[in-house]
Amino acid sequence: MGLLGEAEFLEALRRLYEDSRSKNSGSVWITFKRTFPEVGGSRGAKRRRKLEGCEEKPEAVPVCLVRATDGKKKISIQVEAEKASSFSQRLFEVSRLYTDQVKPSSPGAAKDKQQKDKQQTQRQRKPRQDKKNKSEGRSNSSLKREM
Structure with missing residues (x-):
């Protein structure tokens, strides 16, 4: 797992997605992490000691580490x-x-x-049903009066 360039990373990400799609199963996880690049090849406590010992302290510019995996690659x-x-x-x-x-x-x-989808389909059908119910309701009420 080495650091790639932008175009290489995006192409490799496409391949990860295509591989998971061709299997019809699987996931691709993408993570973002704010980090500081290595100073003089050291990290952590060694880095702090080196920075304290330097007369010129380099400005720590954070970068975003973007990682992607499908579980194997x-x-x-x-x-x-x-x-x-x-x-x-x-x-x-x-x-x-x-x-x-x-x-x-x-x-x-x-x-x-699912409920929203059902409500939308019912709203589309309701005006038609309401007209039928109104006409049926009139005939039913007239039948009740006759009895």
Whole structure:
């Protein structure tokens, strides 16, 4: 899992999506993490010691680490702040293209969606039924009066 360039990352992400789609099962997970790049090849406590010892402290510019995996293959990229908006647009274009079976966030959301769909279909049918019921209602009331 090495760091890839933008075009390489997006192409590898497309391949991950296509592989999971061809199997008709599987998921692709994308994670975002705000991180600071390595300074002099060190991280953590070593990095802090190096920064304290340096006369010129380099400005710590955060980057976004974007990782994607399908459970077997892993890919990643570091995106700088200047390129973040253009990269995120391309990333979401790819993910929208291949995301077709998104599950609802909660079981209640699925029921709510089903109820809304039913209500919409009933609203479309109601005016027709109301006209029939009104005409039937008149004949029924006239029948009751006659009895």
